Amino acid sequence: MSERYLHTHDVVIVGSGLAGLRAAVETAGCLDVALISKVFPTRSHSGAAQGGIAAALGNEEPDSWEWHMFDTVKGGDYLTDQDAAEVLARDAARAVYELEHMGVPFNRNPNGTIAQRAFGGHTRHFGEAPVKRACYAADRTGRVILDTLYGQCVQRGLHVYPELSVVDLVVRDGIVCGVIALDWATAAVHVFHAKAVLLATGGFGKVFKTTSNCFANTGDGVFLVYRHGFPLQDMEFVQFHPTGIYGLGVLISEAARGEGGVLRNRHGERFMERYAPTIKDLAARDVVSRAIMKEIQEGRGIDGRDFVHLDLTHLGRERLAERLSDISSFVRIYLGIDPAHAPIPVQPTCHYMMGGISTDLHGRALDVQGRPIPGLYAAGECACVSVHGANRLGCNSLLDLVVFGRRAGQDMCARVPTMDRSPLPADAEEATRERLARLRERTQGVRPAVLRERLQREMMERCGVYRSQSGLEKALETVRGLQEEYRHSVYLDYRGDRYNTDLMEALELESLLTLGEVILVSAASRRESRGAHSREDFPQRDDHNFLHHTLVYRDEEKIRLGTKPVSITRFQPKPRVY
Amino acid sequence: MELSFKIFRYDPQVDREPRYEVYRVRAEATERVLDCLNRIKWEQDGSLSFRMSCGHGVCGSDAVRINGRCALACQTLVKDVAQAEEVLVEPLPSFRVLKDLVVDLEPFFEKVRWVQPYLVGGNHVPEKERLQSAEERKKLDQVIRCILCACCVASCPVTAENDRFLGPAPLVWAFRYIFDSRDREKEKRLRAVDTQDGAWGCRNHFECTRVCPKEIPVTKSINFIKREIEKVLR
């Protein structure tokens, strides 16, 4: 426990999902890089991504990057920064070809080109009809890209520190110069001294009870940035994916609807026709999630209960086996249902965080004034560029990871060699040692799991698909109460050193409790409905008062809110209909 | 229903020898064994260590031995194990135990890295994608399902006797690149596994195929490699 390990590198990348690995591939040739991750690289959450990665290759039907950019802006309910969306859409084809060259085994068309399929919110001619834009490898696209990028890192001899959790940033005079990490195998504290740190720690769906996210998605990187007084952006925008397996939250990819799957209510009615007449089941996720919740509220859930059916029975066994085999097997394993014969019970599940660490187009993290924080980068789901605005389109995340992960890497290669190494403060890990000692000294009180469960339920109930002022305020009271309890009575059942997952979960819970509060405060401040943020008491989008990003940061012990303008270049906001 | 879990416990820092501990847990038939392990850890005994991440069979973290068979705890349902009087949960065999159900996977990942798990595409980089026919791509369909859970390696009798044997999953990863029509180093790759500790180490016990949670035809894939060695190198 008291040993200290010091490592010195040019840059430290935290997180080995696609964002972290893509940045690592970029920097491996030019800088001395250390990659730290809570899990072995191939076990990162990105491996769960099923459906595909968006790029207007036009391999199956005409498509263009402008349409992709428009869909991204409209999908984000005009909160998307259009300069960022343009970078994303323009760079998409290059990014996908690059992945192909690295070895990603995409599915193929009969002529040997990369196969593409339809996905929610992807359209041709600025909203006219669905278009096939998602490049995929069956329904394990994320996994094969993860494996491929990991292979690239192996080829480049990248140094990985697996099963180390970063528990603090080292900041000196406003400059980020390293991280503190805990080794799960031994509970040793490691100090990493670097010229720059890239956070690629992924999302934090574990704030919610029902989620498609893995256990590691606790938002540690986002929490650390906030704790050091730097701003987070658009934290109220939490995506609920319409088709989580009922009761479990395990995802049934949108690819299921892209391949022709249909949602039905208790009367067998294809209800999306009423909510999105042009593209029906392939409307953006927020639209479909709300439609499902409406059906359930109005008593048209299956047997009057809180789920609807996703019907794939007409797709045929062969198509299911070829393109949706993993999800067919999830359904078989967890529900005992054969999707070729019976419909799948589904309900919305917390899936993706649009908000996160505020960054510029080069992945540089920004302070409240919008100036780059020296030494700090962020990419992937933990960052907010903001390319997804108020609601992310399917397949745009994987694209975001490889496009902006690479850009962050490029920027580090350009800047870091000329940067000075800020000296390490003598007490760099002092705060961490105190935090750990505090957690370990108490021998009775409340277990972390109890507090986490209460947080997740409260967030689910009052900050889910629909929200209201009174609900958010009640939840805020609850969450602050839980934070108090955490401070005063949380205790570890196990205080040993080896693989102390009890300790790990207690540390992660602090991230979750803080991010829960930040989400609620942000959501309460946005008195309108936009994208995934849907207020019962303010059902309309209000561009006059709220066409801006939310910033939230900590000043001393107080939470403060600010705003940031949206970049609008090509597309003026207009009503969003599908 | 209520179930008994008999779980392997060992903390090399304090225990001289491994032991077993029994826990009683309430569980629904449709719940995962992983849910039960979590409930034990969260409600009864925080000192129990195991790995997990995705919770639905795509990351490979929570491979353990359940009632003598290597499997993913998140993909094994309570109803699949409830017949046993006591559900026996142990770490993957053949690996060094670091703590309870957590084993040292470094030698495993080392072997995966040894097969050079990356495409060598040659010098010519086209502007767009390299073409690959749907049939060529189909050859990889099954092996790209591998999640590196190591269930196969832990179950392989050859691995148990000879720790130099490359083992099933690394051979699956070798297959992945040997049979990718875009790769330019097929011969070199074949030569690397044309050894007694490589492809020829496999003695067709089929244990790997039986336990693979992703239903990859592991043994068959290894035999394809052997056949390809005969065809290309002899």
Ligand SMILES: Cc1cc2nc3c(=O)[nH]c(=O)nc-3n(C[C@H](O)[C@H](O)[C@H](O)COP(=O)(O)OP(=O)(O)OC[C@H]3O[C@@H](n4cnc5c(N)ncnc54)[C@H](O)[C@@H]3O)c2cc1C
């Ligand atoms: C089921 C599912 C299906 C999806 N399907 C698609 C899809 O088809 N298309 C699409 O575009 N998007 C999809 N998404 C979204 C997409 O997968 C995620 O947004 C994306 O993978 C996030 O990648 P990342 O690199 O930002 O982080 P992650 O892949 O989440 O990786 C985070 C990394 O950070 C590490 N880490 C976290 N905290 C710490 C810490 N404190 N110390 C050290 N390391 C830490 C973790 O170990 C991990 O390696 C899907 C998401 C889910 C849940």
Ligand code: SF4
């Ligand atoms: S088939 Fe080969 S690799 Fe598989 S268990 Fe048997 S000997 Fe091991």
Ligand code: SF4
């Ligand atoms: S081949 Fe199967 S059992 Fe072996 S590591 Fe891969 S997924 Fe696991």
Ligand code: FES
């Ligand atoms: S937790 Fe990922 S495979 Fe079981």
